[in-house]
Amino acid sequence: MATHIHTIKLKPLLTTTSLLFCMGLCLQLPLLIRYAPHPLVWLNLLAHLLIALLAVLFSLNKQIPMARTCLLFGYYSYLVFATLLWSQDVYIQHFLLVGCLCCAYFFHSFEQRERMLWALLYAVSFCTLDLYLSHALEGWLLAVRRGNSITLTLTCVAVSIATYRHNAKQWWQLKTQYQHAKSLLIQSTPAIQVLFHSPTGDQNRQHFNFCCVLFADVKDYQQLVARHGELKVIDTLDRFYAALDSVSPTYDVFPLKTNGDEYMAICGIAGKVNETDELNTAATRQSQHIANMQNFAVYAQKRFQVICHQQQWPCYLRLGIATGAVTAGMPNRQHGTFDVWGKTVNLAAMLEQASEGNTVLLCPSSYSLLPRHLKPCFEHTQVASKIGVLNAYRRFIPQA
Secondary structure (H helix, E strand, O other): HHHHHHHHHHHHHHHHHHHHHHHHHHHHHHHHHHHOOOOHHHHHHHHHHHHHHHHHHHHHHHHHHHHHHHHHHHHHHHHHHHHHOOOOOOOHHHHHHHHHHHOOOOOOOOHHHHHHHHHHHHHHHHHHHHHHHOOOOOHHHHHHHHHHHHHHHHHHHHHHHHHHHHHHHHHHHHHHHHHHHHHHHHHOOOOOOOOEEEOOOEEEEEEEEEEEEEEEEOOOHHHHHHHHHHHHHHHHHHHHHHHHHHHHHHHHHEEEEOOOEEEEEEOOOOOOOOOOHHHHHHHHHHHHHHHHHHHHHHHHHHHHHHHHHOOOOEEEEEEEEEEEEEEEEOOOOOOOOOOOHHHHHHHHHHHHHHHOOOOEEEHHHHHHHOOOHHHHOOOOEEEEEOOEEEEEEEEEEOOO
């Protein structure tokens, strides 16, 4: 899969180069019309024009290895045959050095052997043809011509190698910076002690038996946008969610993400209990996490009430909290960020959808772990959801 992704990245370069090769061959037509020594020169040009067009088609169809082979072989064979077919030495062979230099860009780091073979084929062919065509020279002219041929060959090979190494170093530095930036991102997420790089470089996910998940969103958001304008509403919500982010460390809550008007946060996932911990210590920690999330939800509800009063918004914030097992970690995608999945997440989302204005809904598991002094704040209720009737516990938050 990784090899396929790397080769696809060559598509724009191969397509453009193949088109330029076609254009170069077409520009040769006036010269052939006026000066072609015999029909084989025409056959050589037309045959290789077809090969160049095939390279374009292969590249557009993402058949990258075939496109590259057609381009490199077509360019090489055209120059070799053109050099031999013209009756005079018109220095066509020197264009082989262009192919030698271009080989540094048509291959990836895992294709170094193929790159060197093509580069050497171009360079050695140039040197051989140029030495052959200079046999008619004598004296110092012959020495200078052959010296230049050998020097050009060695120089182009050296430049090709140096260019490849420079590009490889630049890509390695970019990869290192990317990995460092991603490492910093991971370190800012909960449960960092269980997230690690596998040998393939992918991020792992892990199952957790306890996590407290909160979902919040704005009821009647679409009507709000229609009345007050999308930009104004988004800007106000952005400031509101930024305020929640700023106070979340106070409640030991981690803001996970936003999705439009929806806000998601978790807590408790980083508090992985060691096997030697007492069971009552684990229960105490879980109880504190749920209390923290409940207090965070109350703060969010009161803060939003103030915003609605100031902005004269005819809407309210829906809040749902669920507790249970989740899977947490990094998606196996290049731009993936820390996330959580599981039935607990779905339950929190359903409770949020079913909640009413100025209330906080808890699942039964969350309520059972609440500290005693907070339980009287909630009352039992039943709410409708997409999977049927759910038992829940509701707390009413009076208007500020």
